[in-house]
Amino acid sequence: MELPEVEDNAEFLERLMEVTSRSLPQLELQEQYTIIKELGSGTYGNVLLAEHRERGTALALKLMPKERTERRAFLREYCIALCLSAHAGFLRTLPIVFESPTHFAFAQELAPAGDLCAIGLPEAQVKRCAAQLAEALDFMHGKALVHRDIKLDNVLLFDCECRRVKLGDFGLTRLEGTPVCAMSGTLPYAPPELCLLEASETLELDASLDVWAFGVLLFCLGTGCFPWDVAVSPDPQFEAFGAWQNSTVPGEAPAPWRAFGPAAQEMFRRLLTLDPNRRSPAIEVHKYLPLVWLASSLRELDGAGGLRGQGKRPKHRDCPYKIGTSGHPTPPPLPVLERRGGAAPNIGEAGPPALNIAGARAPQENITRRPWLSGHLVHWVRLQLMLC
Numbered sequence: 001m002e003l004p005e006v007e008d009n010a011e012f013l014e015r016l017m018e019v020t021s022r023s024l025p026q027l028e029l030q031e032q033y034t035i036i037k038e039l040g041s042g043t044y045g046n047v048l049l050a051e052h053r054e055r056g057t058a059l060a061l062k063l064m065p066k067e068r069t070e071r072r073a074f075l076r077e078y079c080i081a082l083c084l085s086a087h088a089g090f091l092r093t094l095p096i097v098f099e100s101p102t103h104f105a106f107a108q109e110l111a112p113a114g115d116l117c118a119i120g121l122p123e124a125q126v127k128r129c130a131a132q133l134a135e136a137l138d139f140m141h142g143k144a145l146v147h148r149d150i151k152l153d154n155v156l157l158f159d160c161e162c163r164r165v166k167l168g169d170f171g172l173t174r175l176e177g178t179p180v181c182a183m184s185g186t187l188p189y190a191p192p193e194l195c196l197l198e199a200s201e202t203l204e205l206d207a208s209l210d211v212w213a214f215g216v217l218l219f220c221l222g223t224g225c226f227p228w229d230v231a232v233s234p235d236p237q238f239e240a241f242g243a244w245q246n247s248t249v250p251g252e253a254p255a256p257w258r259a260f261g262p263a264a265q266e267m268f269r270r271l272l273t274l275d276p277n278r279r280s281p282a283i284e285v286h287k288y289l290p291l292v293w294l295a296s297s298l299r300e301l302d303g304a305g306g307l308r309g310q311g312k313r314p315k316h317r318d319c320p321y322k323i324g325t326s327g328h329p330t331p332p333p334l335p336v337l338e339r340r341g342g343a344a345p346n347i348g349e350a351g352p353p354a355l356n357i358a359g360a361r362a363p364q365e366n367i368t369r370r371p372w373l374s375g376h377l378v379h380w381v382r383l384q385l386m387l388c
């Protein structure tokens, strides 16, 4: 039996969410996993480091309180995360999903080096991040998905040299064309077209929104600072940048942008084009990888933890592990297991839905990938769709 033809991505997502919802185990807290510590928390929930009691496997468990989370929102985030797992640029989502009386939860692979908030990186590492994130964005944009929350906190590290970084957190991800209101997304990363929206207005989602946030993120990585507080007047940093962008013959770049050489300045002007219709695609960053990014006057600072410009600094964090003599990162020892707040939560294992969104663009070739759908996932999806 073939998978049914799917007319469009929205319909496919809806069906996948429906299938997942019907097979979602409802569990009391049992004795399957031990919660070790909190890895992070955000607006929508907590991410915990958990360990399977019998197998000893560690994973990241995203818990979303039911009192603040709509069932549909949880299902959407899980299904999109699972779909994007096919690409090496995204956190791998595991077929472990459940609801308890108080929470929704799903599991993802553990990113042992945390997120990208330890910023101010040497040029080589910034470029590594840029290359991998551009691939990831190209992949999801090719599937008409807009992440909407590109920021340092949502880039997860698998080593301290940024050889493997992945994008996570698909809580705000929607299909292109979805109308969104003002103030969705994180302020310093929000593009002007979003910042300028009136409360009564909506904007049709477009990949260019992620590209702008990607440009801001790369600036943060290179300098250790945000380029502005918010991308509208009268923010002085943004006004100076806007004037530079609008000038027909661009003169000297505003001060913070002089940390970069001409090639990187051109790249930033393309990623941060004020008109979203003329903004370059994220993948165009690849064109600039062979060129020097830092300004020649500042290159001696490279490798000393990055540059330090002016402006509002993103938070900093120490790298949780050292690079071993082999050149490979040495994972940190797991913390001593300790149970927090009584019984450890239990995690149910549901059959894994998987998603092959219609209209997929061929992925780029220069990055390791898992197959889009493995054999048993195809079998599982077929079974579920037969039962629909």
Ligand SMILES: Nc1ncnc2c1ncn2[C@@H]1O[C@H](COP(=O)(O)OP(=O)(O)OP(=O)(O)O)[C@@H](O)[C@H]1O
Pocket (backbone or CB within 6 Å): 039, 040, 041, 042, 043, 044, 045, 046, 047, 060, 062, 091, 108, 109, 110, 111, 112, 114, 115, 149, 153, 154, 156, 168, 169, 171
């Ligand atoms: N797989 C993982 N491995 C290690 N740490 C993780 C993992 N997933 C998330 N984290 C940590 O938990 C933090 C919060 O995760 P996440 O962004 O998914 O939560 P959120 O509630 O959706 O946050 P936000 O408010 O940004 O939307 C991340 O910034 C990161 O530090």
